Amino acid sequence: MRVLLRFVFASFLLCNVLWVTGVAAQGRRGTVTGRVTDASQGVLPGARIELQPGGLSAQSDANGEFSVKDVNPGRYTVTVSHEGFGLYTTDITVTANSSTPVDAVLQIGTHNEVVTVTGDRQGGEVEALTIERTADNIVQVLPADVITSLPNTNIADAVGRMPSVSLERDEGEGTEPRLSNVTIDGIHVPSPEGVRTVKLDVIPADLVSSVEINKTLSANQDADAIGGSVNLVTRAPANQPYVSLLGMGGYTPITGGRKLYQIAGTAGQRFGADKKFGALFGFSYDYNSRGIDDLEPAPAVNPLPNGNNFLGPSTADLRNYHYDRRRYGFDGELDYKLSDMASVYIRGLFSHFNDFGEDWIYSPGIDNFITDTADPNNTCGITDVSGVQGCGSISFTDVYRKPSQQIVSVQAGARHFFGGTVLNYEAALSQASYTGGFGFARYFGPGGIAFGVDTKNPFTPKFPVLNGVSLYDPTTYSFGFGDNENDGISERDAVGDISLSKPYKVGGHFSTFEIGLKGWDARKTSLLDRMNFDSSFGGLPMTQFLGAYRDNNYYFGQYQFGPTTSFSKLLSTVSALPLQPNVGFNLPNDFDISERIWAGYVMDTIDLGRFRLQGGVRIESTSDDLKANSVNYDTNGDFQSASPLVTTHSYINVFPSVQAQYRFNTDTVLRAAYGAGIARPNFQDQAPFQSYDQSNPNVPVTRAIRTCFRPTLRTSTCCWSIT
16 A cells, blocks of 8 residues: 555656646647537547647547647647548647637548448447547447447447457347456446456447447556456437437247337437537337247267167257346436536436246256166166167256346546646446346156157257156156245445546657546445255145146257246245245355455656557555355254354555557558556455365364455557558
């Protein structure tokens, strides 16, 4: 912590020196400010503004505004460029101690003897290409126009369409891989699960203006993004009134027919004669009753009684999934412009995702393979068979899924200009939660089944019954065991940051020095609630819990699928009976973890003609308070008692970074980057634990305390960027 404080003090001291120097010089220089719009008065963020002679440059922000500071008095030619638009040029005269306005209106670019048909989507793609072209780091941008032009109901599906993005899928929809950081407008997003990563299928795709994939890290970005940083940019009100509505629906004939639909809308506008006040609100809702027929054979090396082996499946689960996935959310922003380049704002995003459903699984299994009906191992009563057969049984599982995830994030901040200095500060409060779980019930079916093995079609292996046993007679099934889950996981994050940037010149080259501080306080809790119920309830017959659904065309009619059960019927029956909490699982997995991260950074960017260099260093100090349970068991492995287990841990990491680019021309840029990042362990992996020898439960074998390890990965990247 002392190292961090010394670093911050030295940085602020250096900043003050630059401030004093800049103030002295500022008295002899002027500023060029303005806004970049298209012919319809729509703002154009990401436009490049350049002054000649001298080569001073700037980039328009999300409101199309820009500012070029510390300009020597004199005459200049201002050139404004934006992908897809023609160049805008004008001559200006800059005087000392004053601001020279430039309002650039760009026209659509034209080409001789070329007819171009354009639509709304092209505007978003052009804006994305402009951001990628002008960014200091290596970044890819997916704008809202492209996201909504395809059937992307969640952010993960949208991100998965971007090149060089590896997408992990779950239940047919995209989720976010590990080792990546997810932020909303640069603020860390808490995960609703016991891990750190956020599954992006929780967030509707309609609630963002764009998705930025930062492949390299600068010093002003969070360091926990070895695999890259996914930044969700929320929508902001524009000068022109904006209203959009979306609706779509669909139907799939699988598993008896399933449907889906989606609705979304957004409205925003700036108000007043000077358009100083802006407001925007949006909503999204989608429902997806997904159905899946899933055949899962299990290939194995199966020993035969004669000493040989049979290479083939020993089981093939027949699984039928019914999902009722509901996802809805809201977003909004209010902002007020204090001046042309200064503003205050408050914005928020709410997202809720219910991943409900029920899964039914028939699991035939061969206990032992036979080749001779006279073999003493043949207890299945085979009378007329040939080839390879097996004696086995079958079971049925009903999985009841009720996980519900929610993310809420509220941010407030401001941007101020003091001469040529830019001050940004903001605070955010975010909360993520998970409730529910995956309960299940296992039913045991008939045994003594003589299974044949048919692998003529390797993609649809079958196990024909050879001795007349009915596989799907519900009267031959009885309840064995199961559980019901009502887990609760929650994370609360409070984040605050402040940054100061100051332009200056070195040898006639325009440069920007930036310094910043950030504090993050997180608390993650896990409280598992799993109740067991087993055959002590009397081996209840499966017929008591039968449901209405039957799949008569399973796997395109190639297999027969038996009757299904209703988990809610089972719950209503066992709820009147004394259930046994699974304390042996619940308590060891409960934890309460607090984590605080203090970060400081310094960064400098300099333009050297066609060459642009950015370098910086970030220091992060992390401290954890870890609370969990020490659980004692008897010699039979049964729970005896639990006691608190508490520990703390802290560490400091330094993350240097360098971003370099060389512009051959407007559209061809060579980039190289070097940086360092960190992958912190999941919260559930940090919880302390103790191991005991069951033969002597009073003496711990280990007092191992899980502590924060500090894996860092230094990465270097070099690539061409042609936009």
